[in-house]
Amino acid sequence: MIQGSGRCHYHPERTGLGICVECRRVICRECTTQFEGINRCASCLGKRLQALEGPAERRDWSVGNVLLALLGVGVVYVGVWVLSTMASGF
Structure with missing residues (x-):
């Protein structure tokens, strides 16, 4: 055209x-x-x-958001555990 x-x-x-x-x-x-x-x-x-x-x-809590939150909690838990193990070892 x-x-x-x-x-x-x-x-x-x-x-x-x-x-x-x-x-x-x-x-x-x-x-x-x-x-x-x-x-x-x-x-x-x-x-x-x-x-x-x-x-x-936006949906507030999708499956990806829940998995990401659980991963974050796991990382924090492992970090606290490592720090407490290092502190008790010294």
């Missing part, structure tokens, strides 16, 4: 109505969505909405 041809980027058989402010592609009436008072195509609108939602929700 040649940009500036006046045909919709997504539907070449349709006449373009406007230009998406994000990607600067010509879009037809069906592809135009106004969000925050600005025309965007569906692809750019999806990216914009995803950015506004923020990062995905």
